[in-house]
Amino acid sequence: MRPRTLAAAAGGLAGMTVLGWVLRALDGLPASLGASVSAIAPTATGARSYRDRQFHNTEPAAPIVVRDNPSGLLSMIAGMREGRPKGSIPLAEPEQPAAPADLAVTWYGHASALIEIDGYRVLTDPVWSERVSPSRLVGPSRIHPAPVALADLPPVDAVVISHDHYDHLDADTIATLVTTQQAVFVVPIGVGSHLRHWGVPEGRIVELDWGCSYSLTDPDGARRELTIVCAEARHFSGRGLVRNTTLWAGWALVGPDHRAYFGGDTGFTKAFATTGAQWGPFDLTLLPIGAYDPHWADIHMNPEEAVRAHADLCLGEPAHGVLVPIHWATFNLAPHPWAEPVHRLVDAAAAAGTEIAVPVPGQRLDLRDLPPGRSWWEDMG
Structure with a gap:
């Protein structure tokens, strides 16, 4: 074979390799994107913050617009090099008692947690995939493994x-939960269309607007009712090129004896005080502290704002209840050092007199008997 022929063959091989990689990157992408805008719209019509085929924040929030700020994009990419720890993140083997506690939480990483409250188990924003992206080959990947297999979770009620x-709604995780759990999926308006698209039975989907609620009851009467309230948040939505076709929310879990709040992902908002006045004070708050940046300050809280939010949710009493930080440590999503969020949280909480508990991924915290805190993140940058 002559050199030119060899070069042509090599080039053709390389082209086939690239094409194969692209095809693998695109595999499953249409399904992962979820429901179409036209499929979502009928369920959204009539919601209090829905107009012009989009949901809106009560308080104006500037969106992330990368195309208008190329220099900011380059700065962000450079800054994100510091967003991974220097060492391996320790994992705890989750404790899974036969019966749910009065008030406990197991943090699996990012915004995925299992809240035990007054005998019920509620799983929040479960994401077990390797990447938070429509592609299985491209996009932010895990900094640490999931500390427990999804199929090994205890039975959950919701x-x-x-x-x-x-990074909060993962198609593969949802598909697994449909077969491994019997729980109902309680979601903001519009998100149910994604679940239907992925085969979740209609009878297991509850869609709520801000201020609306759904109650879990025990058919055997052994547990009293747990109310799940859809609380206003300040964020945005979208899995493709079109934004805000589905609603975003936090969740208040109101039991007969205890109250917990799950913040999901949100900027600081006056709605925290409203939620606290209506459904608080909360004994436990799970609030995001990571993935902040001045370019999107309206839609992602920083650690100091999380401490302020905790106080608002607890009726102005920062020392009430326990704040457990979420939305950090698992995925590199913003240009700040990996441990900076927790360092800032510790300082802000100390200044405010707020009790915090920072679990290792997989660690279960029983709020009746919190273990002594340890700064496990200090050796990892």
Whole structure:
């Protein structure tokens, strides 16, 4: 074979390799995107914040617009090099008692947690995939593994979803939960269309607007009612090129004896004080502290704002209840050092007199008997 022929053959091989990689990157992408805008719209019509075929924040929030700020994009990419720890993140083997506690939480990473409250188990924003992206080959990947297999979770009573972004709503995880759990999926308006698109039975989907609620009851009467309230948040939504076709929310879990709040993903908002006045004070708050940046300050809280939000949710009493930070440590989504969110949280909480508990991924915290805190993140940058 002559050199030119060899070169042509090599080029053709390389082209086939690239094409194969692209095809693998695109595999499953249409399904992962979820429901179409036309499929979502009928369920959204009539919602209090829905107009002009989009949902809107009560308080104006500037969106992330990368195309208008190319220099900011380059700065962000450079800054994100610091967003991974220097060492391996320790994992705890989750404890799974036979019966749910009065008030406990197991943090699996990012916004995925299992809240035990007054005998019920509620799973929040479950994401077990390797990447938070429509592609299985491209997009932010895990910094640490999931500390437990999805199929090994204990039986849960409800799955709550804060919004439809890929780091909070994962198609593969939902598909597995449909077969491994019997729980109902309680979601903001519009998100149910994604679940239907992925085969979740209609009878297991509950869609709620801000201020509306759904109650879990025990057919055997052994547990009293747990109310799940869809609380206003300040964020945005979208799994493709069109934004805000589905609603975003936080969740208040109101039991007969205890109250917990799950923040999902949100900017600081006056709605925290409203939620606290209506459904608080909360004994436990799970609030996002990571993936912040001045370019999207309206839609992602920083650690100091999380401490302020906790106080608002607890009726102005920052020392009431326990704040457990979420939305950090698992995915590199913003240009700040990996451990910066928790360092800032510790300082802000100390200044405010707020009790915090920072679990290792997989660690279960029983709020009746919290273990002594340890700064496990200090050796990892």
